[in-house]
Amino acid sequence: MNVLYISYDGLTDTLGRSQVLPYLCGLSDKGHQITVLSCDKPNIYKLENEKVKQITEANNILWYSVPYSKKYPIISALHNMRNMKRMAIKLCKENHYQLVHCRSYMAGSIGLDLKRNFHVKFIFDMRGFFADERVDGHVWNRKKLIYNLVYKYFKYKEKQLQSQADYIVSLTNAGKKVMIEQMHVTTPIEVIPCCADLHHFSMQNVQAEEKEHLRKELKINDDDFVISYVGSFGTWYMFSEMMDFVRVLMQKRAHVKFLILTPDDRQQIITAAAKYGIKEDRLVIKRVSREQMPLHIALSDISIFFIQPVFSKKASSPTKMGELLGMGIPLIVNAGVGDVDEIVADTHCGIVVKEFNHENYAKAIDQIDALLTMDKVLLIQAAQKYYSLEWGVDKYNKIYNFLNN
Numbered sequence: 001m002n003v004l005y006i007s008y009d010g011l012t013d014t015l016g017r018s019q020v021l022p023y024l025c026g027l028s029d030k031g032h033q034i035t036v037l038s039c040d041k042p043n044i045y046k047l048e049n050e051k052v053k054q055i056t057e058a059n060n061i062l063w064y065s066v067p068y069s070k071k072y073p074i075i076s077a078l079h080n081m082r083n084m085k086r087m088a089i090k091l092c093k094e095n096h097y098q099l100v101h102c103r104s105y106m107a108g109s110i111g112l113d114l115k116r117n118f119h120v121k122f123i124f125d126m127r128g129f130f131a132d133e134r135v136d137g138h139v140w141n142r143k144k145l146i147y148n149l150v151y152k153y154f155k156y157k158e159k160q161l162q163s164q165a166d167y168i169v170s171l172t173n174a175g176k177k178v179m180i181e182q183m184h185v186t187t188p189i190e191v192i193p194c195c196a197d198l199h200h201f202s203m204q205n206v207q208a209e210e211k212e213h214l215r216k217e218l219k220i221n222d223d224d225f226v227i228s229y230v231g232s233f234g235t236w237y238m239f240s241e242m243m244d245f246v247r248v249l250m251q252k253r254a255h256v257k258f259l260i261l262t263p264d265d266r267q268q269i270i271t272a273a274a275k276y277g278i279k280e281d282r283l284v285i286k287r288v289s290r291e292q293m294p295l296h297i298a299l300s301d302i303s304i305f306f307i308q309p310v311f312s313k314k315a316s317s318p319t320k321m322g323e324l325l326g327m328g329i330p331l332i333v334n335a336g337v338g339d340v341d342e343i344v345a346d347t348h349c350g351i352v353v354k355e356f357n358h359e360n361y362a363k364a365i366d367q368i369d370a371l372l373t374m375d376k377v378l379l380i381q382a383a384q385k386y387y388s389l390e391w392g393v394d395k396y397n398k399i400y401n402f403l404n405n
Helices: 014-019 021-029 042-058 075-094 104-118 130-136 145-164 173-181 208-217 239-252 266-274 293-297 311-315 319-326 340-347 358-366 368-372 376-387 389-403
Strands: 002-007 033-040 062-067 099-103 121-125 167-170 189-191 225-230 256-261 283-286 302-305 331-334 350-353
Touching: 002 075, 002 104, 014 021, 014 042, 014 319, 021 033, 021 042, 021 389, 033 042, 033 075, 042 062, 062 075, 075 104, 099 104, 104 121, 104 130, 104 145, 121 145, 121 389, 130 145, 130 311, 167 173, 167 389, 173 189, 173 311, 189 389, 208 293, 225 239, 225 293, 225 319, 239 256, 239 266, 239 302, 239 358, 256 293, 266 283, 293 319, 302 319, 302 368, 319 331, 319 376, 331 340, 340 350, 340 376, 350 358, 350 368, 358 368, 376 389
Parallel strands: 002 033, 002 099, 033 062, 099 121, 121 167, 167 189, 225 256, 225 302, 256 283, 302 331, 331 350
Antiparallel strands: none
């Protein structure tokens, strides 16, 4: 099909590089003609646009970008949307797209207009319950009139997008269940989680000599037990609870190092960790490129992420889960987020913490030794079963072909 893919997230962002481009390269390889319209942060665009251009050109993908602004709340978003819509209309007039594929609600609003005006098929790739995420994450305070109006507008728009799309993509079965049972959505829904490039996130890319050199560079000793955290802490990740878990782990186990691979501010992390009695010499904090991530992840014995178990997170699929499992790293996670509980129960790839307290942390820690004896091949197979990029591309390809009939 001749496809216009619209993403409010920039292709030059880390998210765009990991969760947009790989799928589109795969779909282009399947024979689809892909044009991408994204909204990119100027500072990141300046640094990364040449890399992205190399990837898109090598995969016969056309890429158009408009600058992202966040100077003024709400107003800047409207400005971004207006610029994206103008470009989308221009592209639709110049090309005969058969399908517009929209990532999340902002892009979806544009896609719905294009469907009405240019009679193209429309995929709503929703990525989560956007309006509820903003409220659950305390970004929109509904006690304030303006944010309450914005929330109501997007819930109204959500119903439009769900009912008028030709296909919906949900990240989780839990999110699909909510849409069918609570929102009474009748549009076809496919579940495609945040997949991982398991050729990139693979121990086959890690040389023993490189790993040993990195251990020495980061002052991680051979007898250290390394628990890692990968990514920004941001709105949803429960920094305090994870630090508290690591504190209990350090009390129960000798020679623990907490490896934090993040772009977040180093000193803020050190200061916050000190409140939990975690000394700086037990922390290893580093900003790592996507290219170097597999080597750094390989230092982990186990990895942790706790995410707020609120309503909107039923529709969330943690990107890092597939990447870590692809590296053969077992997980410490919490209950109530997307399909995480069900995947762990099915594959035995980690330990689920049910409540955030000392007693439950201690119970989880007591299970770690048994988890570490698990054959890493089984962890990699879990990643292949639930998060394979090729599997995700095949699912998108089936939707495209269905809509082409």
